[in-house]
Amino acid sequence: MQLHHQLFNILLALGAFLTGATDGACDPQKAAIVGGNYTWLVEEKTIKYECPDGKYPHPAEIRMCHGSRWNLMRDAQKRPVSKARCRDIRCARPLEFENGLYEPRQPYYNVSQELRFECYQGYTLRGSQNRTCLPHGKWSGQTTTCDDGAGHCPNPGIPIGSLKEGRRYRIEDQVRYHCENGLSLMGSKSRVCQESGAWTGTEPECRNPFTYDTPEEVSSQFISSLTEVAESSDPDKVVSDTEKRRIKITPDGSMNIYILLDASQSVGKKNFNEAKDVINKLIEKVSSYDVTPNYAVVTFATKPKVIVSTINQQSNNAAWVIDQLEKLRHEDHALQPGTNMKAGLSSVYEMMVNQQEDEKRKQLDPLPIITTTRHVIILLTDGNFNMGGEPVPVIAQIREFLYIGRDRTVDREDYLDVYVFGVGEMVNVENVNELASKKTNEKHVFKLNGLEDMQKAFDEMIDESEALSMCGLAKEYESANDGEKNPWLVSISILRPGRGTEMCKGTLISDKSVLTAAHCFTIDDTADDIKVKIGKKTFTVAALKSHPQYSVGKLRNLGIPEFYDYDVALVTLRDKVTLSAEARPICLPCTAGTTRALRRPHPQTTCREHEEELMSVGNIPALFVTPCHVKDSPGLGLRRRTVRIKYGDQKHLCEEDAKKAKQYQNVTEASQVVTERFLCTGGAEPEVDPNTCKGDSGGPLIIAKRMRYIQVGVISWGVVDVCKNKAPSYCDQSRDIFEHAPDHARDFHINIFKILPWLRLELHEEGLDFIH
The missing domain is CATH 3.40.50.410 (von Willebrand factor, type A domain)
Incomplete structure (x- = not known):
């Protein structure tokens, strides 16, 4: 690994030299960090250091090129500084502790070490008796104090790493805080004892330069x-003294x-x-x-x-x-x-x-x-x-x-x-x-x-909100797992004794219902044969309902073996889903939740307005989610694939390619099998669209709007199986197998706008609040 870093840094330095970024002066290698790596930011003429977990760059995370020297970014005098090194993250020490003892006493504390506090007789311990040094350089728990109750205000304590001036806690008495050299104070430098018995301001904290707040703390x-x-806008709500203050909006x-x-x-x-x-x-x-x-x-x-x-x-x-x-x-x-x-x-x-x-x-x-x-x-x-x-x-x-x-x-x-x-x-x-x-x-x-x-x-x-109106949410940041990025996607398995297991996809649309494709099931399948996996939990099924107008063999008398009109089904779970970051419903068109997602007024907004905004004429950007094998990992990952719904001048050409499917050799008019209830994606115009695979059936075709995800289609069937006999190993490739797919490789999806009457009928008790 160290050899890799050295090679990486040499290449960076060479690149900087070839681009003239160093102006013949600053050599990135001369500012390399011991025990870590660096990134050369050419335009800013700066170097950013990176250290392994548990370490931090010293004396600073960034250096800037000034003339022929590497200096700290904030150094107004542009003085040269010592060589950068990765040092162990450590927690600050207590400088003083009133009315008690603590152990162990050390000049610094390593991650995972613990401090234990004890009060002298006659004093009550408040805060945390045991505190642990955390990986980001902060101490767990709350400031420990030993208080005898003699003051008008309680003893405000001495945060670790600080010194306190002031030992009297009567009304109008003031305390001041200072941090040890090298630490920065966050919070109030001084606090005053109020008549209410509370101290003004925010409790101070002394921090190392490498110390950060965690997302959980900020949240x-x-x-x-x-x-x-x-919650707080309710003027009749009684808030206790122990509750945190919240910003309130009064009725006027x-x-x-x-x-x-x-x-x-x-x-x-x-x-x-x-x-x-x-x-x-x-x-x-x-x-x-x-x-x-x-x-x-x-x-x-x-x-x-x-x-x-x-x-x-x-x-x-x-x-x-x-x-x-x-x-x-x-x-x-x-x-x-x-x-x-x-x-x-x-x-x-x-x-x-x-x-x-x-x-x-x-x-x-x-x-x-x-x-x-x-x-x-x-x-x-x-x-x-x-x-x-x-x-x-x-x-x-x-x-x-x-x-x-x-x-x-x-x-x-x-x-x-x-x-x-x-x-x-x-x-x-x-x-x-x-x-x-x-x-x-x-x-x-x-x-x-x-x-x-x-x-x-x-x-x-x-x-934190579990309301169904908060549909279509997903975590967008890179380190989120697949379930958090696509919390509405579910896997459906149908066990058929002697014939193996059929796999399909679906979407969570409420805390008890999953929307999927009807063709995933046969007339012999029962609810007991079906299992639904949402996040890391598997659910049993209470009921299965296909659209009453779905009939795969409807056109067999015309020599057409398969017909997928109304290819949708609803799976009802036995137990409600506990909503979480990995299990949230997707938004469905013409619901109150989608009205809110689209930032439109409710209840004035109509279903037609939803359709006009989501299904505008042209090539509509959309996406579907498909499994893929991640390189160098045995696990199965997910990847979003961007497609364009052909809803303009290319719609007819897209639908015409349906006649090239093997099962439709006897089809003379595309309209025989492509009804008004289908959306069409795929092909090479205006760009090459990825295609779905067999296991994607029943999954969602999604339009993203304002950081919310709205399902407009259910994946039904395709003209060409581009994935047949090929492992879906395209997680970290841009086009791969789709570059070689024929131009007539099209996919068809049931348009949810066209099946809304059935959804309204079946889901009227699910709290989705359909609009008209």
Whole structure:
């Protein structure tokens, strides 16, 4: 493996030399890291280091070429630094512990080591008695304190790696925190004991540069404060003191969500594009509830760009906002290399002022922007800025505008939340921490190990809901497993004694029903012969119903042995499926869930409008999912294959190729076997379409819209079996066996829009809420 890394680095260095990326000065090999690998980013003239699990790059994850030297990216004096090495991840040590003892006492702690705390007699231990050093350099559990109950406020404790000033805990008493050298403080640097008995601000945490929040931590902490708006918008709900505060929208109130995205060179194009996907996930989450916040989207580098303003009439249309996001390009700021974070935040303040003026013109009294609107600022940045001045004063200006902190007798803190997510490889923890809100028992600043982890966190937020209206969801990030990427796909096996087992696919459409192809079954098959696998669990079947108009032998008197019109069936499971990341229903057309997925108003939207949006004239991009053997792995994987539904001028040609199927030698007119209930894919125009295989029967033909998956067809039959006698080993190949398929290799799928009356009849008790 080490030899492979050395060869890889030599090739990188050679490539850099040949492209002139080094300008004859910086040699990537001279900045190679001991015990790890590096990636040479030619355009940025930087090197990014990578270390094995359990280690981190020291002294920094990235170095930049300045003249003839490799320096740290943030080193303003451009001083040379020591050779990069991969060091073991370790957890910080306690610097002090009040009123008790801990063991073992060491200068540092390795991953999996445990600390145990004990209090002196007369003191009560609060927090975690045992804490374990975790793989990302954080300690498990909560800060341990030993409290005698003598103070008005409880002992706030001393987080590991920090020192505390202040030992009196009466009303108005203050404590201050400092981190050990090399650690960065996240949370509140000072806290004040309040009359309520609670400390102001957020408990501090001292972090190593390599320490990150996990997606699970972000999901649990961020969601409790932001995304439970559906439950919290109930004005009659009684929230106990022990519950976490949630942003609420009162019946006469509203919410503004301002999303700011750092587009500077230090963040980089890759992080910028991934951050866009993360923001889409966030909007998807918030808009899944029955609230319609106004959104603002701002990008900034040297200058800010307001992409969406809260005063735009469509700013509460999540679909429109996502469309605007997808048009964003990092290159829009390419000629402006500076970073003016203050200007980006100032554009939010100006937006608020403009909204106030708009409300004054409408003669609203009192003004909602100040009195009832909740404001949420979400900033994705690496925290670095080099022009415009300090951005923190703008937050103070916004607080003043919203009358927050003006009157100590009126607490308006809930009307503004500022969340900051550290983005990029060189996050300035101190800067992002200063910008974030500091609220008791809450966390508003996060640093994750890459944008993929942030996307995982938002996926976790979505997956907490088990409502059937949240259909068509899947995890999109690379490390998700096949079940998480395609949670609606199921495998069906039919045991036929003496004849083996028939295998088909299907889709989960509710917690008890699976949609598949009728031709997968024979008249002799019973429910006991059928097993359905969803995720890792196998289910038994209670009932099987094929479409009453399906009859495979209907045209045998015409010499046509097979006829697949109405080739659909419903399998009812004996037990309900517990919805999870690997088991979620797909969206069906003309249901309330799909209306929400398409971001259309309910119940005003009609079934015809669904069809017009999904089945527009032309070559409609769609996909199906097929098994494949992953290279160098004995397991069976899944791959999505992109096809085009021929729904325009090529529709007739596609259907005509049905006559070339072996079983249709006696067919004179394609319309004899291709009825209006079929969709056609395949062929070589406008591009080569992949073809389905025999085991794909019953699976879904899917259209993806706004990060949701909607089934428009059921895989039925094909003209040519391109997979016959060939192992489906095309997981990591682009075209492979399909490049050699004949142009008339077509696939036919039952159009779900055409069988809706039967689905409505059979599924009326499944909670799908069909529309007309």
